[in-house]
Amino acid sequence: MIEAAILDEGWDAGTDWEALAQTAVAWAVQRTRYAGLARSDTPVEIAIRLTTDAEVQSLNRQYREKDKPTNVLSFPMYDADDLLDLEDERLPEIMLGDIAMARETCEREAADKGIPMATHATHLIVHGVLHLLGFDHISDEDAEEMEALERLIMADLGHDDPYGD
Secondary structure, three states, rough: OOEEEEEEEOOOOOHHHHHHHHHHHHHHOOOOHHHHHHHOOOEEEEEEEEOOOOHHHHHHHHOOOOOOOEEEEEOOOOOOHHHHHOOOOOOEEEEEEEEEEEHHHHHHHHHEEEEEEHHHHHHHHHHHHHHOOOOOOOOOOHHHHHHHHHHHHHHHHHOOOOOOO
């Protein structure tokens, strides 16, 4: 069983962030080679902090040496090579990692795209989960693989292509 733990720092109170995150996390994991983690009897958790640009900028500066806010940061607890082994481990709990999202940046990007904030946040949670699972977009080939998965997962969730025009 996989769970999303939400830490909300004053995001839109009209959105059920916990339900949105739980759904996005579950679908993201299910569509990868790590789907067994979602079906495991061992509790698997991802912590998602919905925070401010200032906090994300501080994290980005501290961990990535980039002194600017960004929409989403992921902090994996495991190397991708070790994740498949976790499915067979008898652990009391598995913490996959943390995701931090910056409210002002997310709001601005959603407005620029002309989509609801909840839709954009769903995409960013999916993106962040894929990073926790070892996917990246450093090379063009890796970016294509990751973006294809994001498109598939967002379609599963009933959303348009997040990279479409």
